[in-house]
Amino acid sequence: MSVSVCTLAYGRAEHLANLVRGLALSNLCPDELVVAVMQNEFYALPEAPFPVRQIDVSGQSIPLARARNTAARAASGDLLIFLDVDCIPHPDLVGDYQRAAETDRGVFMGEVGYLPEGATAGGIDYERFETLAVKHSERAGPPTAPTGYCEDYRCFWSLNFALAAETFAKSGGFDESYVGYGGEDTDFGRCLTSAGINLWWVRGARAYHQYHPHHMPPVHHLDSVLTNAACFKAKWGEETMQHWLRAFTLMGLIKRDGAGGWVKLREPNDADLAMTRQQEHQPFASSAWVLDQLEARELDAGRRQAAIASA
Structure with a gap:
């Protein structure tokens, strides 16, 4: 099963560089990384033991839905792993998703640990990350089994998820009527449910979310x-x-x-x-x-x- 990792980026060059460095440390490296670039210039990225392709999706707005669709359609892998630009993958993330996809069909959502400011100042240190990372208080915890069925489409979250390329095609992708921030994730979750595609929580497939100032509600x-x-x-x-x-x-x-x-x-x-x-x-x-x-x-x-x- 070939694996493509897809991400989309606007700014946050060091966050994206750390995502690449993390993938390079994977116990099972992906076959490629596809970056949908929503800014006017491509990124200078670290060397990686897999191909990295940057695709221009820049425009007047930040086209989140279009960028995800573009990355997915350009990817060559049987399994698509979507990671937010702020995520550093755990060395087991790719392998965990591959195992989940071999046992169940649908969309898989891995664990996310949030890092405080300064956590990445000394480089990628997974032992340090694990001591510092916390689970978001408004997100579900990991299942006790390797995968657990998610009953609520509103829980879908594009920060860290995976699905077969054929499942993405069946879903119709993200609705590009949504422009800018808000709603496109929930819409995609609803589309999945309407198409009879199951949502699964995954134990493992862990990513570490790098700190950046944010507002919630936005x-x-x-x-x-x-x-x-x-x-x-x-x-x-x-x-x-x-x-x-x-x-x-x-x-x-x-x-x-x-x-x-x-x-x-x-x-x-x-x-x-x-x-x-x-x-x-x-x-x-x-x-x-x-x-x-x-x-x-x-x-x-x-x-x-x-x-x-x-x-």
Whole structure:
């Protein structure tokens, strides 16, 4: 079974270089790495014991869905492994996915450990990574068996997953109507379910997510989240990204438009960015934490208004 690793990149040159270095340390190296480049220039990358192909998918926006489709269609492998540009693969990742694909059919999602800032300053050190990496609090843990069935398509996550090339073709790929950040992963998960393609958690197939500052919920992508939320609803008749939309509502950024959609009230300000910014002591940003703060603030405001009204 030949293996192609696919990634897409915009900026973060050192993160991508570490992904290549990690793949080069694999116990089972892939047959190739395909990089969909969403910026205007290709990357200068480390030497690797496998071919590395860079494909230009640059444009005026960051075309996440188109980039994934382009990489997959250019890949020659029987098995496609998608890794986010921020991921450093564990030496067993390729082999773990290959074994999973030999026993089950569908889409496989491996483990992810989040690294704090500075974890990669001394180079790739897997023992160090394992002591520092933490699981995202809002993601499921690994299954007790080598693979475990995932019942909820909303759990699909493009950060670290694999599937047979023929399964990708059957799925139809990512919907390129989604442009920018938000919604394309959930849509792909829904497409998989609709096509009768199973989702599987994998024990192992571990990747280490390199630190970068981030916002959750993604207020810095407010416009594309609203556009893609409308795209999802038009396609499937229901909403997605509800927790983000709820947070944006509580922040006073959006409101219902009366027709079941959303209208933007204002641009995010410094206070919004400060609330959602990844905390320095955390290796990942948490939408749940921010939403809890916003819900508590809303509850307190309601209590104060009730106390004033009853005085």
